[in-house]
Amino acid sequence: MIRIENLSKRFKKLQALDDINAFFSTGQVVSLIGPNGSGKTTLIKSILGMVKADSGIIYVDGKKINGDPSYRGRIGYMPQIGRYPDNMRVGQLFRMLKNIRKVPDAALDTDLLVKFNLASIFDKPMRTLSGGTRQKVSAALAFYFNPEILILDEPTAGLDPLSSEILKEKIMQEKRKNKLILITSHILSDLDELTTHVMYLQEGKMIFLKDIETLRKETGQEKLGKAIAHVMKGGKKEALWIDEVLALKETDKND
Amino acid sequence: MLKLSRYVLYDILRSRVIITYTLFLFIVSMSLFQLEENDSKAILSLLNIVLIVVPLIGMIFTTIHYYNSYEFIELMLSQPLSRTRILMSEYGGVALSLLSAFFIGVGVPVLLFAFDETGLALLFTGGALTLVFTSIAFLASVKARDKARGIGAALLLWFYFALIFDGLVLLILFAFSDYPMEKFTLVLSALNPIDLGRIFIMLKMDISALMGYTGALYKDFFGSNTGILFTGGIMLLWIVLPLWWALKVFRRKDL
Numbered sequence: 001m002i003r004i005e006n007l008s009k010r011f012k013k014l015q016a017l018d019d020i021n022a023f024f025s026t027g028q029v030v031s032l033i034g035p036n037g038s039g040k041t042t043l044i045k046s047i048l049g050m051v052k053a054d055s056g057i058i059y060v061d062g063k064k065i066n067g068d069p070s071y072r073g074r075i076g077y078m079p080q081i082g083r084y085p086d087n088m089r090v091g092q093l094f095r096m097l098k099n100i101r102k103v104p105d106a107a108l109d110t111d112l113l114v115k116f117n118l119a120s121i122f123d124k125p126m127r128t129l130s131g132g133t134r135q136k137v138s139a140a141l142a143f144y145f146n147p148e149i150l151i152l153d154e155p156t157a158g159l160d161p162l163s164s165e166i167l168k169e170k171i172m173q174e175k176r177k178n179k180l181i182l183i184t185s186h187i188l189s190d191l192d193e194l195t196t197h198v199m200y201l202q203e204g205k206m207i208f209l210k211d212i213e214t215l216r217k218e219t220g221q222e223k224l225g226k227a228i229a230h231v232m233k234g235g236k237k238e239a240l241w242i243d244e245v246l247a248l249k250e251t252d253k254n255d
Numbered sequence: 256m257l258k259l260s261r262y263v264l265y266d267i268l269r270s271r272v273i274i275t276y277t278l279f280l281f282i283v284s285m286s287l288f289q290l291e292e293n294d295s296k297a298i299l300s301l302l303n304i305v306l307i308v309v310p311l312i313g314m315i316f317t318t319i320h321y322y323n324s325y326e327f328i329e330l331m332l333s334q335p336l337s338r339t340r341i342l343m344s345e346y347g348g349v350a351l352s353l354l355s356a357f358f359i360g361v362g363v364p365v366l367l368f369a370f371d372e373t374g375l376a377l378l379f380t381g382g383a384l385t386l387v388f389t390s391i392a393f394l395a396s397v398k399a400r401d402k403a404r405g406i407g408a409a410l411l412l413w414f415y416f417a418l419i420f421d422g423l424v425l426l427i428l429f430a431f432s433d434y435p436m437e438k439f440t441l442v443l444s445a446l447n448p449i450d451l452g453r454i455f456i457m458l459k460m461d462i463s464a465l466m467g468y469t470g471a472l473y474k475d476f477f478g479s480n481t482g483i484l485f486t487g488g489i490m491l492l493w494i495v496l497p498l499w500w501a502l503k504v505f506r507r508k509d510l
Contacts, residue, residue: 048332048333050333051509052507052508070335073334083325083330084326084330085324085326087266087269088327100258100331100334
């Protein structure tokens with residue numbers, strides 16, 4: 001569904017993305033994992049066309065994303081920090097986007113809107129909302145248009161435990177509808193039950209992209225958090241892909 | 256396009272700056288027509304205000320508006336809308352509100368008190384200058400990285416067009432005073448929309464008779480249909496070129 005070929009992006013001195021190749025298809029829940037500044041958000045923004053890559057091509061449904069913006073109509077995006085026009089009221093925001101996307105009322109997914117009880121704050125201006133409430137608005141907006149692809153950048157950060165559970169439940173539900181879901185998060189325990197694939201990024205390089213079963217087998221760890229920690233520490237050398245990781249690290253040092 | 260511009264317009268109207276600007280222009284124009292016994296004298300005073308205030312307010316307002324609607328632009332980018340359409344809607348909204356402020360604030364008094372060729376020339380120039388400086392301000396804000404730089408660049412450009420350029424022209428004329436410069440100054444005037452507007456209106460007034468040989472030559476040129484086409488064409492270039500450049504920059508920008 002999304003194919004990325006040789007994607008590179010440089011911000012002045014920082015190599016944000018370095019020759020990324022990946023393929024995501026429907027029914028997958030892909031966790032983008034990596035330390036801060038490893039290029040997760042840049043990758044997401046490149047898929048959305050907000051960041052223009054220096055080289056490389058991204059295909060969504062076999063079509064290059066440069067040019068026709070209509071592909072974004074199939075993506076629901078929840079940003080890391082939701083920034084909205086200050087003066088706009090919550091209700092207006094939803095109405096405006098509905099107006100822009102031209103989705104009939106019947107096709108809308110108001111599940112989160114109801115569960116987060118956002119209708120009660122419809123006449124509040126966006127600037128008066130707290131960080132967590134903003135996150136709820138962002139989440140409800142991402143799912144509102146029933147998109148085939150969901151891109152969630154740190155969805156549970158800043159949400160209270162109850163709302164976080166609601167959101168996770170919702171993601172599970174969408175996963176069952178065979179959608180493609182991309183999630184970044186540092187809270188690995190949140191991803192544990194959701195994820196089917198893990199993409200690990202470090203300093204703009206993709207270290208690996210594999211499904212969770214293989215990862216568990218290779219590291220011998222049941223929990224995602226432990227498995228990743230395993231990788232980061234570079235333990236269990238016999239696993240082939242970890243050798244690759246170490247080899248990469250060594251060439252870096254030699255440079 | 257219009258749908259988005261509607262939201263931009265709505266946002267602008269809420270801030271009330273445009274309404275204050277309209278009132279300011281209206282009060283100044285009305286009082287000038289009331290104070291001066293001779294309407295063409297009033298037009299002359301009004302001309303000076305239009306040539307200074309309209310570009311200044313246009314540039315400052317546009318730059319501030321651009322940075323204030325950064326969140327809106329960001330939000331729109333994740334929707335199925337092209338960047339060209341987003342920026343053009345912003346331009347449409349800003350230009351429309353500034354134009355209506357000018358035509359209500361200055362246009363209504365002029366139509367009431369001095370509905371003649373000079374009055375119409377003033378309205379044409381003011382309208383054109385509004386669009387020109389909105390375009391230039393869009394270019395400055397798209398190119399600048401942050402708010403301070405953007406507003407600084409806009410102010411510098413205004414200084415250049417309103418004050419510095421005239422000094423340079425004087426310097427050139429003084430240095431080459433032994434040569435016939437009439438045709439050359441005509442070309443120079445095309446390099447500054449404010450100067451072009453000033454000459455265009457001045458030559459519609461009685462005082463142009465006092466400007467000697469050069470004045471006569473100018474009157475010959477600007478009084479003819481060619482002159483009107485020339486002014487209109489150059490103004491159009493000043494509107495289109497900066498906007499086109501701004502679009503080019505905006506399309507490649509990382510947001």
